[in-house]
Amino acid sequence: MSTPDLSQFSMLDLFRAELETQSQALTGGLLALERDPTSATHLEAAMRAAHSLKGSARIIELMPAVRVAHAMEEILVAAQHGTLRLTRGHIDALLGGVDLLALIADPATEADGAAVTAQIDGFLAALAAAEAGGTAGETAELAEAGAPPSAPVSTVASAVSASQASEAFGRDLPAGETGGGERMIRITAQSMTRLLGLAGESLIEARRLRPFADSLTRLRRQHGALAKALDAVRASLPPGTEDGPTAQALALARGTLEQGRHQLEERLAELDALDRRSTDLANRLYGETLASRMRPFEDGVRAYARRVRDLAHALGKSARLDIVGGSTGIDRDILDQLDAPLGHLLRNAIDHGLETPERRRAAGKPEEGVIRLEARHHAGLLQIIVADDGGGIDLPELRRAVVARRLIDEAGAAALSEAELLEFLFLPGFSMKETVSDVSGRGVGLDAVQSMVRQVRGTVRVAARPGEGTSFLLELPLTLSVIRTLLVEIGGEPYALPLAGIARTLKLPRAQVETLEGRPHVGFGDQRLGLVTAHELLGQGEARAQGDELCLVVIGAGTGSYGLVVDDFLGERELVVRPLDPRLGKIKDISAAALMEDGAPVLIVDMDDLLRSADKLASAGALRGPQGPRASAPANRRKRVLVVDDSLTVRELERKLLEHHGYEVGVAVDGMDGWNAVRSEAYDLMVTDVDMPRMDGIELVTLMRRDARLRALPVMIVSYKDREEDRRRGLDAGADYYLTKGSFHDETLIQAVTDLIGPAAG
Amino acid sequence: MTSRTPDNSPESARTADSARAGRLLDRPLPPGYRAEWARHFAGARVQAGEADAPADTVLIFRLGGEWLALPADLVTEITEPRRSHSLPHRRDRLVRGIVNVRGELLVKIALAELLGIEGQEPAASQGTAFARLVVIGRADRRVAFHADEVHGLHRHGPEALRALPVTVDKNAARFASAVLDWDGRAVGRLDGAGLLDAVDRSLA
Numbered sequence: 005m006s007t008p009d010l011s012q013f014s015m016l017d018l019f020r021a022e023l024e025t026q027s028q029a030l031t032g033g034l035l036a037l038e039r040d041p042t043s044a045t046h047l048e049a050a051m052r053a054a055h056s057l058k059g060s061a062r063i064i065e066l067m068p069a070v071r072v073a074h075a076m077e078e079i080l081v082a083a084q085h086g087t088l089r090l091t092r093g094h095i096d097a098l099l100g101g102v103d104l105l106a107l108i109a110d111p112a113t114e115a116d117g118a119a120v121t122a123q124i125d126g127f128l129a130a131l132a133a134a135e136a137g138g139t140a141g142e143t144a145e146l147a148e149a150g151a152p153p154s155a156p157v158s159t160v161a162s163a164v165s166a167s168q169a170s171e172a173f174g175r176d177l178p179a180g181e182t183g184g185g186e187r188m189i190r191i192t193a194q195s196m197t198r199l200l201g202l203a204g205e206s207l208i209e210a211r212r213l214r215p216f217a218d219s220l221t222r223l224r225r226q227h228g229a230l231a232k233a234l235d236a237v238r239a240s241l242p243p244g245t246e247d248g249p250t251a252q253a254l255a256l257a258r259g260t261l262e263q264g265r266h267q268l269e270e271r272l273a274e275l276d277a278l279d280r281r282s283t284d285l286a287n288r289l290y291g292e293t294l295a296s297r298m299r300p301f302e303d304g305v306r307a308y309a310r311r312v313r314d315l316a317h318a319l320g321k322s323a324r325l326d327i328v329g330g331s332t333g334i335d336r337d338i339l340d341q342l343d344a345p346l347g348h349l350l351r352n353a354i355d356h357g358l359e360t361p362e363r364r365r366a367a368g369k370p371e372e373g374v375i376r377l378e379a380r381h382h383a384g385l386l387q388i389i390v391a392d393d394g395g396g397i398d399l400p401e402l403r404r405a406v407v408a409r410r411l412i413d414e415a416g417a418a419a420l421s422e423a424e425l426l427e428f429l430f431l432p433g434f435s436m437k438e439t440v441s442d443v444s445g446r447g448v449g450l451d452a453v454q455s456m457v458r459q460v461r462g463t464v465r466v467a468a469r470p471g472e473g474t475s476f477l478l479e480l481p482l483t484l485s486v487i488r489t490l491l492v493e494i495g496g497e498p499y500a501l502p503l504a505g506i507a508r509t510l511k512l513p514r515a516q517v518e519t520l521e522g523r524p525h526v527g528f529g530d531q532r533l534g535l536v537t538a539h540e541l542l543g544q545g546e547a548r549a550q551g552d553e554l555c556l557v558v559i560g561a562g563t564g565s566y567g568l569v570v571d572d573f574l575g576e577r578e579l580v581v582r583p584l585d586p587r588l589g590k591i592k593d594i595s596a597a598a599l600m601e602d603g604a605p606v607l608i609v610d611m612d613d614l615l616r617s618a619d620k621l622a623s624a625g626a627l628r629g630p631q632g633p634r635a636s637a638p639a640n641r642r643k644r645v646l647v648v649d650d651s652l653t654v655r656e657l658e659r660k661l662l663e664h665h666g667y668e669v670g671v672a673v674d675g676m677d678g679w680n681a682v683r684s685e686a687y688d689l690m691v692t693d694v695d696m697p698r699m700d701g702i703e704l705v706t707l708m709r710r711d712a713r714l715r716a717l718p719v720m721i722v723s724y725k726d727r728e729e730d731r732r733r734g735l736d737a738g739a740d741y742y743l744t745k746g747s748f749h750d751e752t753l754i755q756a757v758t759d760l761i762g763p764a765a766g
Numbered sequence: 767m768t769s770r771t772p773d774n775s776p777e778s779a780r781t782a783d784s785a786r787a788g789r790l791l792d793r794p795l796p797p798g799y800r801a802e803w804a805r806h807f808a809g810a811r812v813q814a815g816e817a818d819a820p821a822d823t824v825l826i827f828r829l830g831g832e833w834l835a836l837p838a839d840l841v842t843e844i845t846e847p848r849r850s851h852s853l854p855h856r857r858d859r860l861v862r863g864i865v866n867v868r869g870e871l872l873v874k875i876a877l878a879e880l881l882g883i884e885g886q887e888p889a890a891s892q893g894t895a896f897a898r899l900v901v902i903g904r905a906d907r908r909v910a911f912h913a914d915e916v917h918g919l920h921r922h923g924p925e926a927l928r929a930l931p932v933t934v935d936k937n938a939a940r941f942a943s944a945v946l947d948w949d950g951r952a953v954g955r956l957d958g959a960g961l962l963d964a965v966d967r968s969l970a
Contacts, residue, residue, distance in 0.1 A: 194906060201869025208869075497851055542854035584864065585873045587907070587969040592855045597864055597871050605851040605864045605871055676970065683858045699967065706939035707968075710882040712859065737938055 017306075019069075020109045022060050027102045029053040030076075034095050034102075041083070041090040050098075051080040057105060068124055069108045075128055076101045079135075093134035101127055196297070197582075200485075203286070203293040204580065208603040210286035213279040220272055227265045234258050294580070295333070297485060301379040301388075302330030304339040308350055312375055316354050322361060322371050323354055328378035334386060335483040341460050342388070342480075345453040349390040349476050350375060352449055357392035357474050367471065369393065376475075386482050391475035397468035399425060409434070426466045430454045460484060461504050487581050489608065491574035491600075492557065494538045495545030498606045499570075500579055500598060505611025507558040507565060509573065514554050526556070526567060533558065533567040534622065541617045542593055547571065559615060566618045581608065593617055643764050644668045644685075645757065648678035648692035648704065649722070654745070658691060658722070658753070665754050666764030675699030679707055682714060689761045691753075694723040694734065702737045709738035718760045722753070823921045824946070826953055827900060827913040829878045833953045835946050836902060838919050840958040843867060843901035847912060850874045860968050865910050867901055873969060874899075877911040880964060881941060881956075902962070909965050920948060927955065 033050030037043060054077040061069035076098055082088035104127050108120060238254050245251060309325045316323035334342075358364075358373035365371060378389040403417045406428050412420070428434055432451040450466075453476075457464045462480035481487075489500035490509065510528075517524045517535065524535040535556070537547040548571050557568040579598035584591065595610035645667045649655040659669045670685065672678035676698040682690060690708075694701040701721055708714040719741075721734040726744035734742045741756050824835035825844075850863040865874040895915040903909050927944040934940050934954075941964070943957040 198870065203869070205866075205869035543857075544852065544854050582871050584871065585969070587966060588853070588861075588873060589970060591853055594854060597851075599866055599869070599871070603866050604849045605866050607851055607853070607864075676967070684855075702938060710939065711879075733938075736936070 016064060016066070016109065016111065019060050019064050019066065023057065023105060023109050026053040026057050027105065030057075030102055031099065034098050037083075037090055038092065038095045042086075044084075047080060047084045051077060051084060054080055066108065068120055069105055071124055072101050072104050072108065072127060075131055079131065088135075091134060094131075097127065097130040097134045100130060200293050200580070201582075203290045204599055205603070207283075207286040207290045208599070208601065210279075210282040211601060213275065213282060217272065217275045217279055220268065220275065224265065224268055224272065227261065227268065231258065231261055231265070234261065294483065294485060297336050297483065298333035299336050299339055300330060301332040301334050301339070302327060304334065304342065305330075305346065305377055308346070308377065311347075312350055312354065315351065316358070316373070319354060320360065321354065321358050321373060323358055323373040323375055325350075326374050326376045328376060329380045332379040332381060332386070334379065335485065337484045338386070338460050338480055341456065342478075345456045345464075345478070346377070346388070346390065348449050348453045350377070353390060353392040353394070353474070357394035359395045363395070367395075381482065384482065386480045388478040388480065389475055390478075391473055393473040396470040396472055396474055397426065397429075397466075398470070399468075402426070402428065405434075423465075426468065429466060430464070461487075461502075485581050487579055487598075487608065489577055489579050489598075490557070491577050491606065492538070492555070492570040493572040493574055494542060494570050496571075497544070498574060498600065498604070499538070499542075500577065500606050500608045501557060501559075502595075502608065502611055503576070505559060505609075505614075507561065509558070510556050511553045511573075512556060514552055517554065526554075528558065528565075528567065531563065531565075533565060535567045535569055536618050536621065537569040539569075541568075541614060541621065559611060560618075564615075564619075566615070566622075568614075568618075579606070579608065642666060642668045643688045643761055644670065645761075646670045646672060646678065646681055646685075646687045646690045648672045648675065648681075648690065648696070648701070650674050650693060650696040654693065654722075661753060662691075662757065665757075667757070668764075675701060675704040678704055682708065682717070683711075687717065689718045689720065689757060691720045691722055691757075694721060694725060694730070702733060705734070705737040705739050720756060720760065821921050821923045823919055824955060825900070826917040826920050826948060827898070828895070828915040828917075829881070829913060830883050832881075832883050833917075833948070833951050834881075834942075835920070835948075835953045835955045836961070837958040840902045840904070840962070841900060842903065842908060844916055845899050845901070847897050847899050858968070862912075865899065867899070867910060872901060872908055872910045874910045874912070875965060875968075877913075880961075880968065902958075903965075904962075907962065907966060909962075909969075922946060922948070928952070 030050050030053040033046045033053065036046040037050065040046065054073050058070055058073035058077055061067075061073055079088065079090075079094060079098065083090050083094075088094075104123060107123070234254060234257060238251065238258075241248075241251055241254075305327060309327070312323055312325040353375050354373075357375075359367070359369075361371040364373065374393050376389065376391045376393075378387075378391070380387050399422060402425055403420070406412055406420075406425070407414050407417045411428060411431070411434075417425075430450045430453075434451070454464050457478055457480070460480055461484075462478055465477045465479075466474065467477070468474045487500075488503045490503060490506060491498055491500050493499075512526055516526050518526070525532045526535060527533070533556075535554075538557075539545050539547045547569050555570050555573055557570060558565055559568050560566055577600070579600075581596045582598055584594070584597050593610055593613045594607050595613075596608045598606050598608055600606050645662050647655055647658045647662070647669055648671075649658065650673055655671050655673075659671060662669045670681060670687065672681045674696040675692070678690065678692060679699060681687075692701040692704060699707075701723070705719050705721070708717060708719065719739045720743060721739040721741070722743045722745055723730065723734070724745045725731075731742045740760060743752060743756060823838040825838050825841045826833060826835050828834070845867060848865060848867075850865040852863040853861060860875050860879045862874045862876050864871045866872075898913050898916040899910050900913050900916065901908055901910045926947045928947065929935070930940070930942055930945060934942055941956050941961050942954040944955045946953040946955045
């Protein structure tokens with residue numbers, strides 16, 4: 005280890021990773037052996053661990069570790085063969101050996117070779133002493149254990165260790181391994197969520213102390229007023245009665261009051277201190293809990309080093325990955341979601357960025373290309389840079405490619421700035437490579453990167469210097485768990501709109517609203533902005549009709565923007581994002597929830613969803629805007645029937661039959677689907693099958709009969725089951741009509757439908 | 767006052783009262799008194815011994831006009847009612863929104879809706895009734911509901927359970943498993959697992 009080059013460092017990293025797992029097994033085995041010194045399984049486990057470590061240490065030529073591991077292995081093998089019985093002294097010495105291995109593998113001790121050697125000698129001596137303390141006749145064994153490690157390491161051993169090593173490289177290294185950083189522990193997502201919840205709750209509780217203290221301050225003021233009143237009474241006593249019983253009683257009252265004031269004063273001071281301390285404590289607890297979601301950058305990207313090397317070789321290039329800022333903390337969720345885009349960018353850098361070794365030589369660069377993967381915190385954002393030292397991007401060539409793909413005309417292309425030109429790289433399907441390689445060039449790279457980065461509310465930019473390289477800069481929020489939002493009131497409840505999805509906010513006099521074809525709009529810059537109420541999009545109540553001003557949030561971009569009408573702006577908040585109960589599924593227009601300072605829940609709006617909902621409503625002509633419901637009532641509505649059946653054939657047959665007779669038909673594929681459909685839309689009749697997955701017809705009918713609004717909705721059951729008890733079961737559950745598919749004629753079905761709800765046109 | 771001296775000063779009245787109280791407490795026991803209590807305690811003992819089947823603990827609460835009982839091991843928390851936030855696009859009346867319990871956001875349901883209990887006026891309850899938020903369920907499948915009144919935990923043996931009335935029993939979608947005698951009332955004992963399954967299904 006005298007030549008500390010980079011490859012040696014990464015091998016040492018590897019050894020440490022293996023040491024972490026193996027020493028756990030070794031320690032566990034040794035502790036068990038202390039209780040049961042002849043247990044074959046534990047002897048085997050411990051011996052195997054020591055053996056693997058010896059092999060690995062030999063591979064990276066960490067000779068001191070080989071010596072220690074070898075000595076340990078010898079003892080354990082002897083114990084296995086029964087020539088030696090492990091004593092407490094042995095276990096102590098062997099455990100010391102485990103610690104010693106960690107010390108040897110620690111890069112900090114590397115320089116101090118002499119001290120380590122001394123320690124190793126000490127260890128071997130301790131082992132020998134333990135040996136001597138044991139039964140006689142094993143001195144030969146001992147001598148060998150103490151001897152220099154001249155024994156050849158079997159090929160099997162090294163092969164095993166090598167495969168283990170590559171395994172460790174390929175998978176995400178355990179969180180307990182941070183490359184010389186602090187020890188990490190694993191924790192389940194659920195207990196993390198709970199921890200965060202409790203920390204947030206304690207913060208909310210601590211914040212309640214301040215208003216409480218304020219209310220006591222008011223009490224103190226009242227005491228003051230009371231004292232003044234008593235003084236006034238005393239002053240107004242008739243002359244000559246200053247020493248009378250009234251005056252004495254007054255003095256007593258005044259004195260008691262003074263004591264009370266004094267005590268209150270003291271308690272208030274205590275409360276103030278308590279408030280400060282507990283708020284500070286709760287704040288720290290909360291901050292720490294949030295921060296504990298962070299993982300070092302290196303944890304997520306260490307595995308890339310190997311991939312970069314292998315991929316470069318596959319392409320006939322030579323490259324190494326240089327990780328800078330590996331200890332930078334990154335939110336676990338972001339780190340997970342970065343995996344794909346970073347992989348993309350690295351592949352791009354190797355394939356597009358780096359030149360062939362010949363070209364690099366010709367350009368006077370070292371043959372081995374360097375790809376820098378850097379993470380740093382900058383101005384409240386996480387910046388990740390993927391930079392190569394390749395040939396950069398050929399701007400004239402890019403300009404030609406843009407024109408050739410008819411994305412812009414020649415004059416326009418010539419006018420584009422460098423940054424604008426580079427933006428084209430992020431267009432879907434855009435690639436400068438003429439040939440599609442296995443690795444990249446299919447034109448699906450950078451746009452995917454961009455959309456993935458956007459998903460974590462980040463941006464990606466590219467910069468290039470001809471001949472010097474290309475670099476991609478990813479700017480991401482430090483955490484996904486905190487989001488900046490605008491809090492608004494919609495239908496009497498708070499909602500949080502992520503700032504990233506808001507173009508701007510404005511308050512307008514209601515008089516400025518004009519309508520076209522009954523749809524309200526206002527002037528906004530040089531465009532007319534169509535208005536839509538948040539209430540309508542969310543299906544939550546009606547917009548406030550009174551008040552002179554409209555609160556508008558402009559969402560969307562360009563001509564596709566909407567003026568979202570909300571009841572009130574409540575201000576800007578940073579919210580800690582909390583997932584909703586997964587059983588609820590994805591709720592339309594809502595992405596997550598959060599808690600406000602007072603502990604009340606608030607919903608975070610999914611802005612993309614909201615825009616889509618607005619588009620959908622606008623094209624369906626259903627938008628009402630802030631004016632209130634349109635006056636026209638649907639005239640002569642056709643009767644609507646919901647058909648619930650898991651068989652496509654039956655479903656379609658019934659649908660066609662009913663539509664043929666003028667009914668409007670909705671379909672659902674099983675009971676659960678039907679239950680959802682019948683609750684969200686108005687129907688006049690439901691026709692359902694009995695045997696269906698997820699929820700059968702009987703249960704569906706039972707649920708409906710229990711729902712106050714659906715109780716009266718007629719239900720017809722159509723089933724293959726024609727036994728009397730099946731019929732009885734259906735009708736018992738609350739169906740109005742039971743029809744068997746065996747006697748399935750259109751007349752029968754239509755006749756029954758007409759009997760139940762009358763002809764289609766009402 | 768006493769029949770002896772007509773002394774009306776408070777001092778002497780107090781003495782007289784304490785003397786009377788002393789006489790009352792020191793009076794000889796009526797015949798059969800000890801035997802009666804001995805029988806009482808001995809009897810209770812015998813009864814407890816008879817109930818070999820494990821006693822069951824339930825939480826007794828009120829929804830509208832109905833008193834109901836849920837297995838206590840299903841109940842994770844009982845707390846004051848708090849502000850909930852409704853969920854958009856949920857047209858069913860079962861899910862009432864989300865509510866913060868100890869920093870965790872739980873779905874709040876209208877249990878009365880699931881059980882088909884109409885918004886009846888509560889039967890006049892003695893004293894002040896406090897509405898409560900009850901959290902039930904296990905692990906990550908928890909849910910909160912509003913109870914108009916919570917009596918508390920009640921331990922009962924199998925002898926306190928009665929069969930359901932036939933009108934309830936015949937209902938294919940019932941959640942009650944038995945009727946529990948409690949304090950002169952008939953309390954509907956709910957089948958916890960069935961209820962939770964139904965909640966899970968209706969949340970989807």
